[in-house]
Amino acid sequence: MKLLLTRAEPDNQRLAQALAERGIDSCSVPLIETLELPEGPEQRRLIMDLDLYQAVMVVSPVAARIGLQRLDRYWPQPPVGVEWYAVGAGTGALLRQAGLSARWPCDGQDSEALLRMPEWQRLLELPDLRVLIWRADQGRELLVERVHAAGGRVDCLALYRRQPPAGLDVQLREAARAGVGGIVLLSVQALQNWHQAAAADWSQQRHWRCWVPGERVAQHAIGLGCSDVQLCHGADDAAVLAAVQSD
Structure with a gap:
């Protein structure tokens, strides 16, 4: 076949x-087809305020590549105290290559698997949880919904757009x-x-x-x-x- x-x-x-x-x-x-979105004032602010978040979720290798370029532009050294999570091993490998202590689920490569991680259960119990998601301009709404349901605040950094070729x-x-x-x-x-x-x-x-x-x-x-x-x-x-x- x-x-x-x-x-x-x-x-x-x-x-x-x-x-x-x-x-x-x-x-x-x-x-x-993936098109990188231009960086506007709001996107720049989300990167520059990275140290205000307890966790950053990175949903794809494309999000990792673009996000890491912008991280390097504004943060010569990654902020301390931020936990990095990837939806899959490929995305996680890119984050680790950039010197970030990324974690990802071992029992799947989707939003559901990420949210099953014990580390995430601990984070969702924090009363002042703030999460930043590196993603496309749409998608991964389950991650947003779950953080909101736990009483946390979540912001999404839209880095690219996906469209049919x-x-x-x-x-x-x-x-x-x-x-x-x-x-x-x-x-x-x-x-x-x-x-x-x-x-x-x-x-x-x-x-x-x-x-x-x-x-x-x-x-x-x-x-x-x-x-x-x-x-x-x-x-x-x-x-x-x-x-x-x-x-």
């Missing part, structure tokens, strides 16, 4: 090489003609972009075997009519490779 890889091109190339070493053919069609419908039809029978989808937005771009071809493409990182994306896929949904139990290359090879 030929797989369609749908992350950013560098990530797809890395995963494609690992798949090829295992005899699995693939092709690449990124489903999300131009010509996505044509690329998906070309992938279908090339013999694709499976697709790796690692976010709800990627799933939605695929569904919208497939349009009239959705009745055929929804039967591709669909690998997703966790239950939340799986339920969205099933709700849209995907007939063969497989869990990767994570969004990193190792989780995807393990899931694909186990089939």
Whole structure:
């Protein structure tokens, strides 16, 4: 079965090489285009006030890369007393490379797994909790809701925008003609972009075997009519490779 890889091109190339070493053919069609947002006064203030927060959540490698560039611009040394959390190991590795003592869940790579961490349970009990989330201009509302529900204050630093690439419908039809029978989808937005771009071809493409990182994306896929949904139990290359090879 030929797989369609749908992350950013560098990530797809890395995963494609690992798949090829295992005899699995693939092709690449990124489903999300990422555009860095300009830094305005409010975004600058959130970075400069970083020492007012007990914790910073970083939701993706893109958020980590852009956020770390801005952190370096305004903080020659990271502020003391701030706890750093990443949604997944890839994001956490980027934070650690920058000298930050980042933590991430070991039992999943989504918001739910992050919030299950014992460290987060302790933070949510603080009466004056303040949390900063590095993210896109939308998404990860569960993190916001959970902090608010615990009586904490949460601010979101929007670092980038995600949108469907131009010509996505044509690329998906070309992938279908090339013999694709499976697709790796690692976010709800990627799933939605695929569904919208497939349009009239959705009745055929929804039967591709669909690998997703966790239950939340799986339920969205099933709700849209995907007939063969497989869990990767994570969004990193190792989780995807393990899931694909186990089939």
